[in-house]
Amino acid sequence: MQRYFVPAEQFAANTVTIKDDDAHHIVKVMRQKIDDEIIVSNGNGHTVLAKISHIEGKEVTATIQYELEDKTEANVEVWVAQSLPKGDKCETIVQKCTELGADKIIPFQSVRTIVQYDQKKMHKRLERWRKIAKEAAEQAHRDVIPEVTEIYSWKQILSIASEADLAMICYEKEDAVGIKDALQRISLSAAVGESEKKKILIIIGPEGGFTEEEASQAEMEGCTSIHLGKRILRTETAGMVALSCIYYETGEMGGK
Amino acid sequence: MQRYFVPAEQFAANTVTIKDDDAHHIVKVMRQKIDDEIIVSNGNGHTVLAKISHIEGKEVTATIQYELEDKTEANVEVWVAQSLPKGDKCETIVQKCTELGADKIIPFQSVRTIVQYDQKKMHKRLERWRKIAKEAAEQAHRDVIPEVTEIYSWKQILSIASEADLAMICYEKEDAVGIKDALQRISLSAAVGESEKKKILIIIGPEGGFTEEEASQAEMEGCTSIHLGKRILRTETAGMVALSCIYYETGEMGGK
Numbered sequence: 001m002q003r004y005f006v007p008a009e010q011f012a013a014n015t016v017t018i019k020d021d022d023a024h025h026i027v028k029v030m031r032q033k034i035d036d037e038i039i040v041s042n043g044n045g046h047t048v049l050a051k052i053s054h055i056e057g058k059e060v061t062a063t064i065q066y067e068l069e070d071k072t073e074a075n076v077e078v079w080v081a082q083s084l085p086k087g088d089k090c091e092t093i094v095q096k097c098t099e100l101g102a103d104k105i106i107p108f109q110s111v112r113t114i115v116q117y118d119q120k121k122m123h124k125r126l127e128r129w130r131k132i133a134k135e136a137a138e139q140a141h142r143d144v145i146p147e148v149t150e151i152y153s154w155k156q157i158l159s160i161a162s163e164a165d166l167a168m169i170c171y172e173k174e175d176a177v178g179i180k181d182a183l184q185r186i187s188l189s190a191a192v193g194e195s196e197k198k199k200i201l202i203i204i205g206p207e208g209g210f211t212e213e214e215a216s217q218a219e220m221e222g223c224t225s226i227h228l229g230k231r232i233l234r235t236e237t238a239g240m241v242a243l244s245c246i247y248y249e250t251g252e253m254g255g256k
Numbered sequence: 257m258q259r260y261f262v263p264a265e266q267f268a269a270n271t272v273t274i275k276d277d278d279a280h281h282i283v284k285v286m287r288q289k290i291d292d293e294i295i296v297s298n299g300n301g302h303t304v305l306a307k308i309s310h311i312e313g314k315e316v317t318a319t320i321q322y323e324l325e326d327k328t329e330a331n332v333e334v335w336v337a338q339s340l341p342k343g344d345k346c347e348t349i350v351q352k353c354t355e356l357g358a359d360k361i362i363p364f365q366s367v368r369t370i371v372q373y374d375q376k377k378m379h380k381r382l383e384r385w386r387k388i389a390k391e392a393a394e395q396a397h398r399d400v401i402p403e404v405t406e407i408y409s410w411k412q413i414l415s416i417a418s419e420a421d422l423a424m425i426c427y428e429k430e431d432a433v434g435i436k437d438a439l440q441r442i443s444l445s446a447a448v449g450e451s452e453k454k455k456i457l458i459i460i461g462p463e464g465g466f467t468e469e470e471a472s473q474a475e476m477e478g479c480t481s482i483h484l485g486k487r488i489l490r491t492e493t494a495g496m497v498a499l500s501c502i503y504y505e506t507g508e509m510g511g512k
Contacts, residue, residue: 072486100497101487140487178510229508230328231357231396237496241356244500245509252485253501254434 002030003138005043005145011064016040016050018060026052026060038062043137043145045073073143076188076250077197079104079164080239081157083206084113089236094129096236098136098146100243101252105133106160108152112208122151154214157203161221164201169218170238172209174225179242182224183249200246204238258286259394261299261401267320272296272306274316282308282316294318299393299401301329329399332444332506333453335360335420336495337413339462340369345492350385352492354392354402356499357508361389362416364408368464378407410470413459417477420457425474426494428465430481435498438480439505456502460494 004026010017018026018040026032034052040062041047050062080102082093090107097105107129117125129148137145152160161167168182188198203218210218219225228241247253260282266273274282274296282288290308296318297303306318336358338349346363353361363385373381385404393401408416417423424438444454459474466474475481484497503509 074486096493099487099489099493101485140489142487178508180504180507180509180511182510184511227510229357229503230330231355231398233355233396237352237355240493240496241500244497245504247485248436248501248504251436252434253436254438254483255436255440 001037001039001049002026002032003039003041003047003141005041005134005138008042008044008046011042011046014064015053016048016062016064018062020058023058023060027055037065039068041143043134045071045143047071047143071143072141074101074247074250074252075190075197076246077103077199078243078246079106079160079199079201080243081106081108081152081201081203082239083108083110083204083235084115084151085206085235086114090125090129091132093236093239094132094148095136096240097243098133098142099140100240101140101142101247102146102239102243103144104147104149105129106149106152106157108154108157110154110157110206110214111211113206114208117151126150154217158217158221161201161203161218161223163199165198167201167203167218167221167223168226168242169203169210169215169223170205170228170242171215171225172205172227172232173212173215174227177224177226179226179228179245180249182226183246185224188250202239202242202246204235204242207235257293257295257305258282258288259295259297259303259397261297261390261394264298264300264302267298267302270320271309272304272318272320274318276314279314279316283311293321295324297399299390301327301399303327303399327399328397330357330503330506330508331446331453332502333359333455334499334502335362335416335455335457336499337362337364337408337457337459338495339364339366339460339491340371340407341462341491342370346381346385347388349492349495350388350404351392352496353499354389354398355396356496357396357398357503358402358495358499359400360403360405361385362405362408362413364410364413366410366462366470367467369462370464373407382406410473414473414477417457417459417474417479419455421454423457423459423474423477423479424482424498425459425466425471425479426461426484426498427471427481428461428483428488429468429471430483433480433482435482435484435501436505438482439502441480444506458495458498458502460491460498463491
C-alpha cells in the first residue's frame with residue numbers, strides 16, 4: 001500500500017489531510033477514490049492506516065482507521081556523516097542510506113573535499129536531498145524521514161562524536177580493526193529501562209579519503225578507526241555497506 | 257597504485273604487455289614513464305607488481321618484479337543472480353556488486369521482469385556490463401574480474417541452485433528467516449584440506465518481486481527463502497546489502 005509522509009500539523013484527532021504533490025499522487029497517479037486505503041505517517045514514528053473520505057482540489061482528507069504497530073525502524077539510531085562527494089553522488093547516498101535505514105545524514109566538508117557550494121547552490125542542494133530522503137523513506141516503508149542536516153564543517157563533525165555511543169571513522173589506512181570489531185566491543189541494545197536507542201555515528205571521507213591528521217583528530221575525539229574489508233570501496237558505497245553491517249550485527253537480518 | 261587487468265596470454269615469464277585502452281591509460285592519462293611501477297593482474301588471481309620497461313605506440317611492456325601476496329579476494333565465492341531491472345540499473349548493480357566482491361553476476365529473466373532485449377541489444381548490454389565489471393574490479397583493487405554471464409532463464413537459475421553450498425532467494429513475503437539465519441546454519445569456511453571456497457548463490461527479483469510460484473519452485477530446488485530486514489529495498493540495492501552481510505558473516509570486516 002502506498003505510504004505518504006505529511007507534516008504532523010495535518011493530523012487531526014480522527015482525520016489526516018494530504019496536500020499538494022502527495023494529494024496529486026493519490027488522485028492522479030494512483031487514481032485512488034473515496035474509501036480507498038492509504039498509509040500516512042508524520043515522519044516521526046506515528047503511522048496510521050487511513051481511508052480516503054474527501055477529495056477536493058489539491059487536498060485529500062482521510063479518516064484514520066488505526067495506528068500501525070508493525071514498525072519498520074531499526075533498534076539503533078545511525079547517523080551517517082558523509083564528506084561531500086563529486087557530482088550528484090550525494091543524491092545516491094541520501095537515497096540509499098535512507099532506504100537502508102539511516103536516521104540522520106550529515107554532509108560535511110573535509111580537507112580533501114573538492115566540491116564547493118555557494119550559499120544559494122547549497123540551499124538548493126539541501127532542498128533536493130531532503131526531497132529525495134522523503135521519497136526514499138516512503139518507498140522503503142519507513143516510519144521516519146531521516147534528517148538531512150546543513151553542511152557541517154570538520155570541526156562540527158568532531159564535536160558531535162561524543163554524542164554517539166559508538167563513533168567510527170572509515171579510514172583507508174586502517175587494516176587492523178574492522179567494523180565488526182568495533183560493533184562487537186560495546187553493547188548496542190538499549191539498557192533495561194532505557195527508552196533511548198543507542199546511537200552510532202559513521203564518518204565517511206570524500207574520494208581522496210581522509211588525511212592522517214583528520215584520522216588522528218577523530219581518534220582523539222573518541223572515534224574508532226575502522227575498515228570495511230579488503231577491497232577499496234568508493235565513497236558512495238561505504239555508507240550502504242556500513243549500514244548493512246550495523247543492521248546485521250544488531251539483529252535486523254535475523255540470527256542470534 | 258593503478259591496477260590493470262590484461263589477458264593471461266599477455267603474461268610472459270618475466271614481462272607483461274599492456275595494450276590498447278589500458279596502454280593509453282598508462283601513457284596518456286596517468287602519464288607514466290619508463291621505470292614507473294604498475295600492478296597488473298590476469299583477472300584470475302595472478303597479480304604482479306611490474307616496472308614499465310618499454311613504451312611503443314599503443315603497447316606498454318613492463319618487467320615483472322614480484323607476485324603480490326596481499327590478495328583482496330573474499331574467502332567465499334558469491335554468485336549474484338539478478339532478475340533484469342528496468343532502465344540502466346543493471347549497470348549500477350554490476351558496478352557495485354563487483355566493487356563489493358561478487359565472483360559471478362548472472363542476469364536472468366523471471367515472470368515479472370519487464371525489460372526485453374533482442375539478440376543484438378542483449379549482446380551490446382553484456383559487452384557494456386563486462387566492461388563495467390573490469391573497470392570496477394580495477395578500481396576496487398581486486399585480483400579477479402567477476403564473470404557476467406549470458407542472460408539466464410528462470411529454469412537455468414533453478415538448475416544451478418544445487419551447485420552452491422548455500423542458495424538463497426530474497427523473497428519479500430519472507431518474514432521469518434533473515435539472511436543471518438541462513439548464513440549461520442552452515443559452515444562457510446572451506447574444510448581442512450579443501451582448496452575450494454564455499455559457494456553462495458543469492459537470487460534477487462525484479463522491481464515487482466517474485467511470484468509465489470517462483471518462490472516455491474526455488475525452495476523445492478533447495479534455496480532458502482530469506483529477508484534482508486524490515487524495510488523495503490529496491491531491487492538494485494538488495495545485492496549490495498546481501499554481499500555486505502555475507503562478507504560480514506565470513507570475517508572480512510574483522511570480528512570473531
